[in-house]
Each structure stands twice: as C-alpha cells, then as structure tokens.
Amino acid sequence: SAVISQKPSRDICQRGTSLTIQCQVDSQVTMMFWYRQQPGQSLTLIATANQGSEATYESGFVIDKFPISRPNLTFSTLTVSNMSPEDSSIYLCSVAGRGQGRVAGELFFGEGSRLTVL
Amino acid sequence: DAKTTQPPSMDCAEGRAANLPCNHSTISGNEYVYWYRQIHSQGPQYIIHGLKNNETNEMASLIITEDRKSSTLILPHATLRDTAVYYCIVRVDSYGQNFVFGPGTRLSVLP
Numbered sequence: 093s094a095v096i097s098q099k100p101s102r103d104i105c106q107r108g109t110s111l112t113i114q115c116q117v118d119s120q121v122t123m124m125f126w127y128r129q130q131p132g133q134s135l136t137l138i139a140t141a142n143q144g145s146e147a148t149y150e151s152g153f154v155i156d157k158f159p160i161s162r163p164n165l166t167f168s169t170l171t172v173s174n175m176s177p178e179d180s181s182i183y184l185c186s187v188a189g190r191g192q193g194r195v196a197g198e199l200f201f202g203e204g205s206r207l208t209v210l
Numbered sequence: 211d212a213k214t215t216q217p218p219s220m221d222c223a224e225g226r227a228a229n230l231p232c233n234h235s236t237i238s239g240n241e242y243v244y245w246y247r248q249i250h251s252q253g254p255q256y257i258i259h260g261l262k263n264n265e266t267n268e269m270a271s272l273i274i275t276e277d278r279k280s281s282t283l284i285l286p287h288a289t290l291r292d293t294a295v296y297y298c299i300v301r302v303d304s305y306g307q308n309f310v311f312g313p314g315t316r317l318s319v320l321p
Contacts, residue, residue: 096253125308135311168239184253199246199309200255208221 094119094187096202105175106207112171113205115185120165125199126158127184136160141168175209182206214298219240219316228285231316232298235279242303243274245283247294248314254297257283258298263304288319 095118126138147160154175182204215233222228245257271284297314
C-alpha cells in the first residue's frame with residue numbers, strides 16, 4: 093500500500109491567482125495521477141504524471157492551465173493557474189501500486205485538496 | 211465515458227445487507243470489475259475486485275453474473291460508517307490503464 097500526503101488540504105483563493113498543490117508519497121511509484129472532483133460530481137482524471145517525462149493530459153485539460161511537475165518518484169505538484177470560480181473543486185492525487193487487494197495498478201488516493209475560488 | 215451503469219442512490223437499514231448493483235454489458239474478456247467507495251471528504255478507497263468468479267474479503271462480497279454483464283457488491287451487515295458513494299469500474303488489470311469513475315451509487319445506511 094501507499095500513504096499519500098497532499099498540501100494544502102484546503103484553501104480559499106482569489107480569482108486570477110494560481111495555486112500549487114503538492115503530493116508526497118511514502119514509497120517510489122512510477123505512475124501518479126491527478127483527479128478533479130467538482131462539487132457533487134464524480135472524479136475526472138486531469139493527467140498522468142510519470143517521472144522523467146511530460147505529463148499526459150486528458151481531453152479538456154491543458155498544460156497551460158494545469159502544469160504538473162514530477163521531479164522524482166515520490167513527489168508531484170499540480171498548479172491550477174489563473175483560477176476562476178469554476179475551478180472550485182477537490183483535487184486528488186493518486187498512485188498506482190500493488191496493495192493488499194493484490195491488484196496491479198490498484199489506485200491509492202490522498203485525502204484531496206479542497207479549493208474554493210472567490 | 212464510464213463503462214458501467216449504477217443506480218444513483220440507495221437506502222439500507224443498519225445491520226441489514228446492502229446489495230449494490232452494477233451493469234457493465236460491454237465488458238471485455240480481459241477487464242476486471244473493481245469497486246471503490248468514497249466516504250464524504252475522503253479520497254476513494256479500494257473495496258474489492260474480480261474477473262469471473264465471486265470474491266469475498268473482510269469488507270464485502272462481489273457477485274459477478276455468468277455472462278459478466280452485471281455484478282453486485284454486497285455489504286453483509288451495513289453500518290452507519292458504510293454511508294458513502296460506491297463506484298463500480300471496469301478496467302484491464304494493468305498499471306498503465308486509467309480508472310474511469312462514473313457517478314456511482316450514493317448509499318445511505320439508516321439507523
């Protein structure tokens with residue numbers, strides 16, 4: 093299993109500013125994922141971040157808006173740029189690992205970062 | 211898009227079995243059925259997964275129909291702490307494959 097820590101756990105930001113969310117994992121992992129969960133909605137994958145390569149973004153998400161860094165195998169950041177109220181969401185970091193369910197690529201999630209944009 | 215269909219919400223009395231259905235009529239032969247749940251304000255949590263056979267662990271049982279087009283997650287003795295959104299996901303069992311979350315079923319366990 094993997095223990096994932098996210099910072100900040102919540103924040104209130106002003107329109108037009110940017111916020112960087114950090115994700116720290118207690119073990120080395122190859123694949124890290126960033127999800128967004130808008131209020132009352134399910135999770136949507138933003139991008140997949142592999143160490144040593146550019147992040148792969150899903151349809152509807154672009155690097156200029158959500159730049160991602162993956163400097164090593166235990167850490168990643170997601171920046172939400174030029175924020176608007178529509179960016180108010182929970183942002184979740186997750187990693188693929190082999191947990192007690194013995195599932196290849198089983199996902200472990202952090203507690204999320206709740207972002208409110210005024 | 212998610213490959214599964216689930217009822218948006220269900221109620222269950224505390225102490226009774228909660229049976230959560232999931233339809234996945236287009237599932238491929240190498241795709242597994244996974245169940246995750248998300249308790250309010252927390253990240254999703256793995257529950258169970260299966261390919262063809264029924265599976266049981268300390269949290270739940272998973273019943274998969276013979277044609278694999280549908281499945282049921284069973285919480286044998288639901289407690290108030292089982293109140294959560296339950297997601298059924300079909301996916302190839304591979305590190306490189308994404309998990310696509312549908313809307314899930316919001317289970318309310320009532321006292």
